[in-house]
Amino acid sequence: MLDDFFIRALVAGIGIAMVAGPLGCFVIWRRMAYFGDTMAHSALLGVALSLLLELNLMISVFIVASVVSLLLLFLQKRGALSTDALLGILSHSALSIGLVIVAFMTWVRIDLVGFLFGDILAVSEADIDIIWGGGILVIFALVYLWRPLLASTVNPELAEAEGLRPERARLFFMLLMALVIAIAMKIVGILLITSLLIIPAATARRFAGSPEIMAVLASAIGALAVAGGLFGSLHFDTPSGPSIVVAALALFVLSLLPVGRRLESASHSSYGGHR
């Protein structure tokens, strides 16, 4: 019989993987991996501010990540620096300001490692409620925004010309990212959130024939990685967050092996019949 804390970790992790899948697909389709990183790094500033102002942790992380993404939109419009340079500045300055604020608050002791690498085994039942409640909200929002988001991923001007308002879709997408980062921070930690977004989606690409299938597969692969990583961490006594990422990586490597290739070429030869 498994311990309660382990079951809670599993339920919480699978809840996160479920939303990270489709969101991660958009991150790689839109080539925004570094953007996800920046938002995640800014989460530490959110942690510091929540301690300083005695706010709810998730809410302050969500607000800081949203502000950072809006700041990026604003700076991009000014067009003085390239996007990757702007991301580099925002990412590491937000992380550093967070660390400096924490150092000033000599009256609090915080487990920095816990925030950087997550502590899924400390998940409470209230956390699970938030993860699944927030997760279902994100899934509904994604279903609602799916068409404008996908169309503007292919070409924003095309989406705009045919009446889909890509700017609004992009803004909502950033808010959803901020929400998922705020929720997922406890599970895999600030430094590893982006990997849970990207690696399952990248693994799903080889087996997917449509964007929708890729999104669902990415969720399933993410859930598998969470389960594999947690059992691995229990068995080998390794830190849980990094173990989940290693499990996701193992699945990705497996998808590159010849078995994966054969599946891929089989799906391609069915196209070949039409050519």
Place this chain on the structure above:
Amino acid sequence: MLNYRSPETRPLVSLNNAGVRRNGRWLVRGVEFSISRGEIVTLIGPNGSGKSTTAKTAIGVLKPDEGHVERVAGLKVGYVPQKLAVDWTLPLTVERLMTLTGPLKGREIEEALAATGMLHMAKAEVQHLSGGEFQRALLARAIARKPDLLVLDEPVQGVDFSGEIALYELIKQIRNRTGCGILLISHDLHIVMAETDTVVCLNGHVCCRGTPQAVSRSPEYLKLFGRRAAGTLAVYSHHHDHTHLPDGRVLHADGSITESCFPGDGHHHHEESEDVHDHDPDCGCGHHTRLQGFEQAEKRDA
């Protein structure tokens, strides 16, 4: 009925003295034209002359910084952008591409794919298509939604000469069958689609405008393009009252040189002529390059 003006008689889109400014520079200025139902308008002009900017302003992707653009309420646009690269990581078949911006019935998808000759490629991933196939898939997507206005930004790029003729034939059929208005951007400065009602030549402003001359009426072009092409293509002769100098300044007919065009330029000289070369080929306006290319190609073939 109280409101007698039916939508058919009102232009779908009209631009009035429209201009777009970016980073302190006018990309295009003083643009005036309109497109009605069943009408084909072709925009031509050298690279960077503001053709795409003008088209995007017409359909509302860009907002004009001066002048104004009027569109009929609820205008349904079908748009084929000039550049469209689908990231490899996005699994997208031709069939899925069709419903990218709105739902369609299976029959509508099939009809549009059949019309563009892409039905056999429905299950192929768009990243595996050739340039011409991808253009036809994008055109199929744009017509499947039965738009009031079809906007095609260089639809014949990457398509060989006979493909170009076939594509123009198809555009003509779409117009005749559906009666939609078509805004076409051509990379060619002299050869346009024969069915074009109005040609607008841009170079930061409207340089000149007019109607094209059917190729089939000129024996020389008939020889150059062959009989099949002659019914589809037309020649457009430019009548400019000014010349664009290489440094961006403008030499006017009265001999004065200004930093840029006057918004009112180019609205004179509307008479038609058989002769394309009615101004000096070495004028540097760039209007002759493509035709010389055709002549050279013919010499190589001979």
